[in-house]
Amino acid sequence: MACRVASEANTSTVTISGRTKPKNIPHANMEFRPLDAMSTRQIKQYTDTFKSVQEQKLDLLIMTQGIMIIAGRTETPEGIDRKMALHYYGKQLLIRELMPTLKEDAKVIVVFDGLYGNPTKLNWEDLDLKTHFSLGRAANHCMFYAAQQQRHGTNRRHFVHAWPGAVKSNLLNELPWYLRSVAWAAGSLIAVSPDICAENLLNGASECAAAGKEEGRFWSNIDNKGHLVANKAIWSERQMKKVADHTWETVDGAMKHES
16 A cells, blocks of 8 residues: 555655664665564654654545454554554554544554444443453454544544455465465455555555545444445444544553553
8 A cells, every 4th residue: 555655655754654664665764663563662752753843734645554463362562462453542642642643634444354344243341352362352442443434534534444255365375384275375366455455445445535525434444445334333422422432442541551
């Protein structure tokens, strides 16, 4: 997605971030800034630095960070499950802290699962799954980005939750060795290339933002073809507030946590 944006907007600067700098950065207008997006404290340091040196506002914020593990609840030094820290809490913190840098008509795209999330699938008494953890529940709970999405989408900025579908990426290499060959075999039949996935999601986000502006809607859930997901569950004000309160209590508490 970063490469596609960089090639189409060659007068703009595209910043990519992660734990490891790519060996090859293919476009001259791309720059790398290190970030461990599993750590709330590192995210806060990163965003504080970014805001202090960023001269121009951001048109686009894309978050694709993810991890493919089948282990049970495994906590970070800050006390959050690793999968949930990367898939949900860290993304919310990045959005909150980078909000002042976003243009009024910017787009925010979170790539995870904008297709299947539903408030009825949550354990409302254990939102961080301290006592009811399973891989399925963790995936469902990380999808409650949609609740925050509805809260954020109150002005011209458009928030998109995107389901990428099956993609031929290196993520499958994180699986245990005995599952990799099966996953790659299945992926070769149904998965698309990262470039096709990027095209679908970026085009879909742009089209949904344009349509949403006409409709007065500033958030969208899209599928792997970039199409708007119809009949998506709408979160009530009470549900959105509970998710938001829980999110910031967890995130802000994690930043104060002593490892």
